[in-house]
Amino acid sequence: MQKTKVLILGATGFIGRNLIERLSTREDVELFGTYLSREPDSRLSNENVILSQVDLTNSDQVNRIISGMDVVIQAAAVTTGSKDVVSKPYIHVTDNAVMNSLILRACFESAVKHMVFFSCTVMYPSQLEAVKEDDVDYQIIDKYFGIGWTKVYIEKMCEFYSKISDTKFTVIRHSNIYGPHDKYDLERSHVFGATVTKVLKAQNNEIEVWGDGSETRDLLYISDLVDFVESIIKLQECPYELINIGYGHSIPIKSLIEKIIEVSGKQISMTFDVSKPTINFNLALNCDKVRAKYGWSPQISLEDGIKKTLTWYRQNMTK
Numbered sequence: 001m002q003k004t005k006v007l008i009l010g011a012t013g014f015i016g017r018n019l020i021e022r023l024s025t026r027e028d029v030e031l032f033g034t035y036l037s038r039e040p041d042s043r044l045s046n047e048n049v050i051l052s053q054v055d056l057t058n059s060d061q062v063n064r065i066i067s068g069m070d071v072v073i074q075a076a077a078v079t080t081g082s083k084d085v086v087s088k089p090y091i092h093v094t095d096n097a098v099m100n101s102l103i104l105r106a107c108f109e110s111a112v113k114h115m116v117f118f119s120c121t122v123m124y125p126s127q128l129e130a131v132k133e134d135d136v137d138y139q140i141i142d143k144y145f146g147i148g149w150t151k152v153y154i155e156k157m158c159e160f161y162s163k164i165s166d167t168k169f170t171v172i173r174h175s176n177i178y179g180p181h182d183k184y185d186l187e188r189s190h191v192f193g194a195t196v197t198k199v200l201k202a203q204n205n206e207i208e209v210w211g212d213g214s215e216t217r218d219l220l221y222i223s224d225l226v227d228f229v230e231s232i233i234k235l236q237e238c239p240y241e242l243i244n245i246g247y248g249h250s251i252p253i254k255s256l257i258e259k260i261i262e263v264s265g266k267q268i269s270m271t272f273d274v275s276k277p278t279i280n281f282n283l284a285l286n287c288d289k290v291r292a293k294y295g296w297s298p299q300i301s302l303e304d305g306i307k308k309t310l311t312w313y314r315q316n317m318t319k
Contacts, residue, residue, distance in 0.1 A: 003030040007069040009103065010076030011051060012038040015118060017181040018222045019073060019229060024048040034065060034076065056099035059106075066106040071233055073116045074103055093146040100154045108161050114168045114233055119155055121173055121218075121246075121283055122148040128216070130286040133173065133244055155242060162240035169239065170232050172225075175246030175285050179222035179305065180312040192219060195257050196313055199264050206269050210276035213254030218246045218284045221305035224298045228290070235294055246285030247298050256302075263306045 006023060010016040011033025023029050024047040031047075034054040044051070054061045056076055066072060078095045100117070107115050122144035124131045141148040158169040178192040186194050198207040228245050251259075254270070261268045290296045300308070 016075035175218035216250035250284035
């Protein structure tokens with residue numbers, strides 16, 4: 001049986017690591033992965049995957065690792081928390097724009113069959129009604145200006161290359177993903193990971209929440225995203241697909257924290273610090289397109305996802 005050569009860029013990151021764990025169990029896949037500074041741990045090194053340290057801003061290294069691949073899954077990115085989005089927005093722009101430009105060119109020159117790119121939702125307007133894929137107003141990308149326009153540029157380049165090559169492109173605008181292998185340090189993590197750490201390490205049965213807790217987020221458990229990636233590689237027929245992947249409705253941050261505290265079994269009170277950097281942004285994704293076209297829908301409820309995440313955290317992050 002001829003195996004499909006699949007390359008996961010950013011294999012030691014959050015999404016990449018979960019993809020590695022899933023795809024490494026498949027007998028029809030020859031799996032490759034890259035990392036930069038976060039070296040693979042012993043368990044990942046034992047998976048059925050060939051890992052290479054690659055600087056994705058170096059064109060020679062990018063060309064070498066992509067050559068000969070059938071499927072490229074681009075899960076590498078410079079990501080941090082809301083503090084840097086507010087105070088140093090440029091750090092999300094330069095390296096992301098450079099690496100993805102080089103990756104797209106290499107996919108084109110190597111005639112890769114399929115590329116999957118993880119975009120995000122930062123180009124959408126803040127609103128309580130669930131947004132569809134065409135609800136972007138390019139005149140008002142303001143809350144996440146730098147990374148928002150960077151993601152739009154990469155999306156448009158995927159669409160461009162789909163028109164001049166035989167490579168299929170999937171652009172996934174995913175909501176806030178959470179679960180095993182996420183970032184859980186308070187400086188770089190997003191709201192879910194930061195909250196889990198605060199709750200499980202709470203001193204004096206109290207935690208501090210940045211902002212007033214009123215903003216809302218659409219939260220999707222990581223295995224549901226991995227499910228979609230597996231299916232889209234098999235099912236996509238069109239040259240270019242841009243698609244929302246999310247839970248489909250949002251929850252206020254205050255309510256999310258209350259759920260995490262409840263599942264943790266701890267008695268913890270919250271204090272709110274509105275002076276800390278936050279982004280007052282409300283978002284839920286309309287996932288009608290993916291449901292109708294590919295039959296995908298989330299399988300893990302928020303409560304079950306919290307339970308799974310806390311169990312994993314206690315088993316892996318407290319050692």
